[in-house]
Amino acid sequence: MWNLLWPMLMVVGANTVYNICAKSVPDKLNSFAALTINYLVAAGLSLALFYLTSGGGKSLVQEMAKTNWAPVVMGLTVVGLELGYIFIYRAGWKVSVASLVANIALSLGMEVYGYDPYLSVDAALRLDRHVHVVKDIAELYKVSDYITIHVPYMDETRHTIDADALAAMKDGVRVINLARGELVDDDAMIAALESGKAACYVTDFPNNKITLAKHVVAIPHLGASSPESEENCAVMAAQELRDYLENGNIKNSVNFPNVEMERTGVQRLCVIHRNIPAMLANITRQLSEDGVNVPNMTNKSKGDYAYTIVDVDSPVTDEAIADLKAIPGIIRMRLI
Numbered sequence: 219m220w221n222l223l224w225p226m227l228m229v230v231g232a233n234t235v236y237n238i239c240a241k242s243v244p245d246k247l248n249s250f251a252a253l254t255i256n257y258l259v260a261a262g263l264s265l266a267l268f269y270l271t272s273g274g275g276k277s278l279v280q281e282m283a284k285t286n287w288a289p290v291v292m293g294l295t296v297v298g299l300e301l302g303y304i305f306i307y308r309a310g311w312k313v314s315v316a317s318l319v320a321n322i323a324l325s326l327g328m329e330v331y332g333y334d335p336y337l338s339v340d341a342a343l344r345l346d347r348h349v350h351v352v353k354d355i356a357e358l359y360k361v362s363d364y365i366t367i368h369v370p371y372m373d374e375t376r377h378t379i380d381a382d383a384l385a386a387m388k389d390g391v392r393v394i395n396l397a398r399g400e401l402v403d404d405d406a407m408i409a410a411l412e413s414g415k416a417a418c419y420v421t422d423f424p425n426n427k428i429t430l431a432k433h434v435v436a437i438p439h440l441g442a443s444s445p446e447s448e449e450n451c452a453v454m455a456a457q458e459l460r461d462y463l464e465n466g467n468i469k470n471s472v473n474f475p476n477v478e479m480e481r482t483g484v485q486r487l488c489v490i491h492r493n494i495p496a497m498l499a500n501i502t503r504q505l506s507e508d509g510v511n512v513p514n515m516t517n518k519s520k521g522d523y524a525y526t527i528v529d530v531d532s533p534v535t536d537e538a539i540a541d542l543k544a545i546p547g548i549i550r551m552r553l554i
Contacts, residue, residue: 399423
């Protein structure tokens with residue numbers, strides 16, 4: 219068992235650290251210099267391990283003479299893989315926990331199913347093509363031996379895993395919750411553990427009730443408390459605030475949806491308004507009446523409110539702004 223377990227743990231740890239390190243390579247460092255450092259370290263470590271495991275009696279040259287084309291081609295593909303990761307992270311690709319988990323599980327030989335009702339193109343590109351993306355979460359419950367959850371906590375996600383969800387899962391399922399404690403109904407989970415429906419529950423959010431239950435692995439919620447995480451969170455918050463101030467884009471807001479659009483016009487209108495019918499038609503019609511052309515726009519809503527970004531081809535006059543603010547349902551407007 220240990221002969222299988224330690225390589226699996228090595229793959230998981232190395233895969234996770236690899237993606238984090240690829241994202242953390244300094245932008246000012248030449249990418250090929252970074253790869254050179256990687257391979258010097260890898261070469262030194264490989265040589266040391268070769269002599270340790272060979273007992274010192276084997277010749278490296280003799281061993282290398284036994285090779286075929288595979289290690290050579292593997293070396294070329296590793297360069298392409300690592301260089302690609304460095305460049306896509308520099309281009310703004312985020313480290314997605316769910317994508318990392320899916321890809322690591324694949325590397326362990328697991329068959330991976332994923333469910334995301336809001337799967338974006340960017341998130342889809344992070345997934346290995348062998349991940350089965352299902353449209354119905356019930357399908358995921360039926361086939362999964364291990365289930366991990368990676369969603370934010372909101373009213374609509376509260377108790378995503380409840381008694382009904384657990385009943386739909388396979389007997390002996392193992393559930394891992396490293397997202398938010400409220401996503402899982404503790405009472406339903408404890409009942410499932412006691413009945414044997416669930417074999418194990420791993421949670422990053424221990425409380426007095428769940429930690430006393432059998433077959434629970436409770437760990438402290440400290441992943442964001444490392445110096446690196448604190449620094450990354452501060453950088454991310456500053457970048458998102460700057461993007462909002464300069465471009466009107468919204469990311470990770472509590473009260474508003476995520477809205478992003480590349481700049482295409484002379485000016486940009488950012489409009490907060492009520493989520494009611496005909497708002498977009500009223501905004502574009504008023505701009506047209508004031509002689510303003512709209513080359514691009516986007517709109518997203520969340521609950522009772524919506525946010526619209528409008529790029530325009532010509533400067534918007536004070537009169538046009540006043541006309542827009544007079545539209546019923548407009549709450550706030552900003553011109554960038």
